[in-house]
Amino acid sequence: xxxxxxxxxxxxxxxxxxxxxxxxxxxxxxxxxxxxxxxxxxxxxxxxxxxxxxxxxxxxxxxxxxxxxxxxxxxxxxxxxxxxxxxxxxxxxxxxxxxxxxxxxxxxxxxxxxxxxxxxxxxxxxxxxxxxxxxxxxxxxxxxxxxxxxxxxxxxxxxxxxxxxxxxxxxxxxxxxxxxxxxxxxxxxxxxxxxxxxxxxxxxxxxxxxxxxxxxxxxxxxxxxxxxxxxxxxxxxxxxxxxxxxxxxxxxxxxxxxxxxxxxxxxx
Amino acid sequence: xxxxxxxxxxxxxxxxxxxxxxxxxxxxxxxxxxxxxxxxxxxxxxxxxxxxxxxxxxxxxxxxxxxxxxxxxxxxxxxxxxxxxxxxxxxxxxxxxxxxxxxxxxxxxxxxxxxxxxxxxxxxxxxxxxxxxxxxxxxxxxxxxxxxxxxxxxxxxxxxxxxxxxxxxxxxxxxxxxxxxxxxxxxxxxxxxxxxxxxxxxxxxxxxxxxxxxxxxxxxxxxxxxxxxxxxxxxxx
Numbered sequence: 001x002x003x004x005x006x007x008x009x010x011x012x013x014x015x016x017x018x019x020x021x022x023x024x025x026x027x028x029x030x031x032x033x034x035x036x037x038x039x040x041x042x043x044x045x046x047x048x049x050x051x052x053x054x055x056x057x058x059x060x061x062x063x064x065x066x067x068x069x070x071x072x073x074x075x076x077x078x079x080x081x082x083x084x085x086x087x088x089x090x091x092x093x094x095x096x097x098x099x100x101x102x103x104x105x106x107x108x109x110x111x112x113x114x115x116x117x118x119x120x121x122x123x124x125x126x127x128x129x130x131x132x133x134x135x136x137x138x139x140x141x142x143x144x145x146x147x148x149x150x151x152x153x154x155x156x157x158x159x160x161x162x163x164x165x166x167x168x169x170x171x172x173x174x175x176x177x178x179x180x181x182x183x184x185x186x187x188x189x190x191x192x193x194x195x196x197x198x199x200x201x202x203x204x205x206x207x208x209x210x211x212x213x214x215x216x217x218x219x220x221x222x223x224x225x226x227x228x229x230x231x232x233x234x235x236x237x238x239x240x241x242x243x244x245x246x247x248x249x250x251x252x253x254x255x256x257x258x259x260x261x262x263x264x265x266x267x268x
Numbered sequence: 269x270x271x272x273x274x275x276x277x278x279x280x281x282x283x284x285x286x287x288x289x290x291x292x293x294x295x296x297x298x299x300x301x302x303x304x305x306x307x308x309x310x311x312x313x314x315x316x317x318x319x320x321x322x323x324x325x326x327x328x329x330x331x332x333x334x335x336x337x338x339x340x341x342x343x344x345x346x347x348x349x350x351x352x353x354x355x356x357x358x359x360x361x362x363x364x365x366x367x368x369x370x371x372x373x374x375x376x377x378x379x380x381x382x383x384x385x386x387x388x389x390x391x392x393x394x395x396x397x398x399x400x401x402x403x404x405x406x407x408x409x410x411x412x413x414x415x416x417x418x419x420x421x422x423x424x425x426x427x428x429x430x431x432x433x434x435x436x437x438x439x440x441x442x443x444x445x446x447x448x449x450x451x452x453x454x455x456x457x458x459x460x461x462x463x464x465x466x467x468x469x470x471x472x473x474x475x476x477x478x479x480x481x482x483x484x485x486x487x488x489x490x491x492x493x494x495x496x497x498x499x500x501x502x503x504x505x
Contacts, residue, residue, distance in 0.1 A: 100356050100357070100359070100360045103353050103356050103357055104357050104360055104361075106353075107353065107354070107357050111461045114461075115442075115462055115463060116463075117463075218458060223463075226465075226466070227463050227464065227465055228460065228463070228464045228466065228469050229461070229462070229463055230459075230460055230461045230462075231459055231460035231461075232361075232458075232459055233361075233364075233455070233457065233458035233459065234364070235364045235367070236364075236368065236456075237368050237449070237452075237454035237455060237456045238455045238458070239453060239454060239455070240453060240455060240473070240474075240477055243455055243458060243473060244470060244473065247469055251466070
């Protein structure tokens with residue numbers, strides 16, 4: 001993701017426009033690209049969602065299996081997030097095990113969902129300390145035109161909300177499957193907002209050419225009440241005042257993303 | 269009313285006892301050691317030196333590489349020595365915290381390698397690593413715009429506290445690690461996990477900034493004392 005493929009002339013233009021509060025694609029500084037959320041597109045997965053932010057596209061599949069809990073949380077189910085920067089998404093992505101960018105992406109999405117308590121993990125226990133449900137969230141980048149984090153976090157949340165696992169009853173220490181499907185125990189709906197810094201200007205949802213021009217980038221996750229549940233700064237530096245400004249911008253931007261999520265998943 | 273004290277007797281805005289040392293490894297070009305409470309981190313810097321593999325070399329400047337690694341015996345339960353996903357992520361954020369501080373463009377087609385080994389982990393290991401890595405870079409003679417000082421603040425038992433140890437981190441409600449280049453007032457590392465309102469975030473952020481500034485003074489003092497001692501030895505001989 002670090003490969004510079006943006007010509008200097010484009011970078012100069014992004015800078016010039018930012019000083020006037022404008023962007024190359026005509027957006028306002030605090031405006032997202034068009035967001036599209038489609039759910040339930042992979043029938044074999046318990047939950048799935050594809051999110052596009054402009055031409056950035058991310059597909060997320062949710063699988064639910066049974067397994068052992070972590071020793072330090074015997075009374076909670078397990079949430080696991082993995083991200084693959086699939087080579088079809090960008091000329092700079094290569095096949096192979098997840099590199100540090102993919103790992104950081106997965107861990108940033110994971111922290112948002114975990115700290116924002118997207119799932120009530122205590123409701124995913126079959127036998128405390130022995131058997132729990134394991135929810136796998138697999139993030140697949142399909143087309144990389146900047147800001148994979150927000151798209152991945154949104155697609156993950158949408159896929160969890162849409163997911164339906166098989167109904168079950170607990171007999172002894174095992175789950176016995178029953179007829180029908182049940183939703184996952186959704187508790188909160190955290191979303192991630194990425195903010196870029198160009199000099200003194202802050203902008204939301206950087207595109208790829210903006211991302212490669214930025215001085216710094218920071219991703220902030222907030223829940224539906226506007227509480228901050230995770231922060232991850234990328235490369236570059238911010239002034240302390242800009243960090244606080246970014247936090248206050250996030251609330252507004254997040255409420256607009258959340259609105260879209262609610263429209264796409266009215267029942268959840 | 270009785271003054272509030274933490275489980276280890278500290279006040280809310282008090283750092284753990286800190287010990288810093290530089291130039292303690294013989295073979296490394298630069299080295300540093302930090303103890304922050306029971307957290308112990310040893311750092312070595314090699315470089316600027318040849319880049320292997322060669323294709324990673326950049327004509328624009330030195331490439332900075334960083335490995336944050338925890339010793340298997342550093343934790344309560346043995347930590348398998350292979351790098352975990354957490355260590356890979358932290359290596360990246362630590363590198364990104366340090367990169368803006370160094371004049372990398374002075375050394376094209378070279379590599380500067382930083383190795384941070386956590387010998388004992390008792391909370392705040394990434395911050396202690398950043399602080400020690402910056403000292404080791406200075407000790408290696410790499411020209412720096414400023415030292416990078418790092419410290420975390422967090423929330424535990426409903427209170428905003430400075431420099432959480434492992435008890436406060438694991439049972440706490442939030443953790444906010446931060447790194448600062450005080451001369452430029454630039455934040456070069458910022459992460460947060462937990463749950464904070466905007467007000468609480470502001471309070472924790474400002475407290476962590478304050479912690480970074482205090483750590484910065486200790487870093488400067490450590491370097492000054494080390495080089496003053498080195499000068500004395502040279503003059504005597």
